[in-house]
Amino acid sequence: MPAADGRSRVVVHSKLTVVSSRPVVPGKAHTLTALDHAMGLHSLHVVFYYKEQLFGSIDLDPLRVSLSETLSLYPQVTGRVDKNPDGNWEVKCNDAGVRVLMARVGTTLDEWLTSGDGSEERLLTMWDDMPDDHSIWSPYRIQINEFEGGGVAIGLSCTHMHADPTCATLLIKSWAETHRREAISHPLFVDESSALGGRPVDQVINKKSSAAYYEAKSVASKTTSLPVKKMGTATFKFSNSTIKRELNSCPGATPFDLLAAMFWTQIARLKPSESKTKHSFSVCIDFRKKKSFGYYGNALHFSLLSVPEVEQLEREDGLAHVVGVVHRHVLSQKEEDFWSGMDWFEAQKGEGDKFGEPFKLYGPELTCVSMEHMLDDCQPLMYGVMFEKEKKPVHVSYHVGNMEGEGLIMVMPAPEGGLARTVMVTLPEEELARLCEAEAISSLNPTMLLSGRQAI
Known part of the structure; x- marks a missing residue:
């Protein structure tokens, strides 16, 4: 404030x-x-x-x-x-x-x-x-x-x-x-x-779901105007012990799977009843390989996960079931899906090899960004940014400008490393205030930062 x-x-x-x-x-x-x-x-x-x-x-x-x-x-x-x-x-x-x-x-x-x-x-x-x-x-x-x-x-x-x-x-x-x-x-x-890793230039465009998703987003951005909402951001920090305990009931799942599922279901509860016929969730992951981790530019891949009434799914089958849905979706995104999307962007070239017009990739559906790849031997790379020896950052924030639609969730490593995670959530202000009071989240005793309110 x-x-x-x-x-x-x-x-x-x-x-x-x-x-x-x-x-x-x-x-x-x-x-x-x-x-x-x-x-x-x-x-x-x-x-x-x-x-x-x-x-x-x-x-x-x-x-x-x-x-x-x-x-x-x-x-x-x-x-x-x-x-x-x-x-x-x-x-x-x-x-x-x-x-x-x-x-x-x-x-x-x-x-x-x-x-x-x-x-x-x-x-x-x-x-x-x-x-x-x-x-x-x-x-x-x-x-x-x-x-x-x-x-x-x-x-x-x-x-x-x-x-x-x-x-x-x-x-x-x-x-x-x-x-x-x-x-x-x-x-x-x-x-x-x-x-x-490069892609053979003679490889044909793969008409997979990722290309279809980008096509739909591009068309929607030109034909649909979204209402302007005042957005707010809050940051939640979850400890290593908390995430470890919650993952016990979610075999094979990552902290991202758990937190993405939890925040998705809680945010879905805040939506008006008439919008609950179907819930769409955009998952953003980085496709850098170890040998190209330092690639300069964008290596992000967006994919769509849709289910009917995600909060109803949680009530009937439990959060662990939703975590499994997210986990399987993330695992299903292979390198070929990434290149399918890249093929689609290349195919939008017009006369004279001019690229297609940009559109808002963050939105309009709720978008969740995974930064699980930013761990090196369980140590978060962003907290290794030390201008003086042993003087690590106490907090790192990421914001995306000109984001639109239902909101943005960013799940990233926390300072202590291991399974601890920091979650930054950007939502319409009224929804954010209610989310900060959600019992399912507060019961995990997160430390809250930069939310304009005192810690839970």
């Missing part, structure tokens, strides 16, 4: 541009894929919170030096977007640099995490959509926020055309490791020929 006098608690006091430490080779360009183009209506926002005061005090010089060194490895980050002769977006890799903002937050970090909300948190990653003159627009913004009493939040914003949550996380992780003078453990690469 804002300050008592209504003013924002986040005040940006300086702006600058940080360029790479080595000049970019002239004429280099980074090609955006068909999936990257499809993400063009969305933006991505990530915030890393640190309890301790980093660097002794917020001195931009050491940060700027290490950021410049990191950017020299990734010219596609410092460049500017432009249209190629086909009319498709590409990144002109140049030395234009990344916008960096410095801000002060008029409260302590602890107070912020308990009293703030999702809309206020977005002020830690201030963002400007692409203007008509895109030659001067930075696709990336970094904001360093200093809290009273020493806490720090580092926010990254970018267009979703450039990066998905994994890519954005690894970019900041690379910066942190460069700052500590350590080798980059998960470097990003932009070799499109080997990206995600």
Whole structure:
């Protein structure tokens, strides 16, 4: 919530541009894929919170030096977007640099995490959509926020055309490791020929359900206007012991399966009775392989899971049955389904090989994003983003801009690792308030953050 006098608690006091430490080779360009183009209506926002005061005090010089060194490895980050002769977006890799903002937050970090909300948190990653003159627009913004009493939040914003949550996380992780003078453990690469394992160019388009789903979403986005709703966001943290206990009755299921099923059923109960003839649920998973984990760009796959009256299903057969439904759906999504979707995006090219128009992939149905792949030996990668040794983030948030429809659920690892999970839920405000009071969720004793209310 804002300050008592209504003013924002986040005040940006300086702006600058940080360029790479080595000049970019002239004429280099980074090609955006068909999936990257499809993400063009969305933006991505990530915030890393640190309890301790980093660097002794917020001195931009050491940060700027290490950021410049990191950017020299990734010219596609410092460049500017432009249209190629086909009319498709590409990144002109140049030395234009990344916008960096410095801000002060008029409260302590602890107070912020308990009293703030999702809309206020977005002020830690201030963002400007692409203007008509895109030659001067930075696709990336970094904001360093200093809290009273020493806490720090580092926010990254970018267009979703450039990066998905994994890519954005690894970019900041690379910066942190460069700052500590350590080798980059998960470097990003932009070799499109080997990206995600590659696909034979002579392979025919596979008319599987994933392609049909994207086709339906594309058509709906052009023909259906959704009512504008004021959305709110709340964050729930579930302990390792809680998730382990709940999974005992769900053999083979993952924490994502459990939490996706639980929040899906509870949110379904909040819907008006006339909308309960069928419940659709969009599942988003990352399809990076181990050998291509550092792929720069988008590697997300969306699929549709539909059942008649999911909350009725829970009442009759128990939550474990719904968990099983989600689990089987996730397991059913194979690499070929991902490539079927990629084939469909490629097939939307029009005259002159121009990609199809972007549409909102997050929505209109309730969308749930799995970040199970972000665990390395049960340790969450986002909590390994340490600018100083052993000073891990105490919390990491992810937001998707321009999301529409019924809402968004993001299930990600929690700081303690193992089976512990953090769930960020974005819903219409009236539904979110009721969800936060749902007994099925509160009985698991989650820690609540950034919901504008006190912890359960």
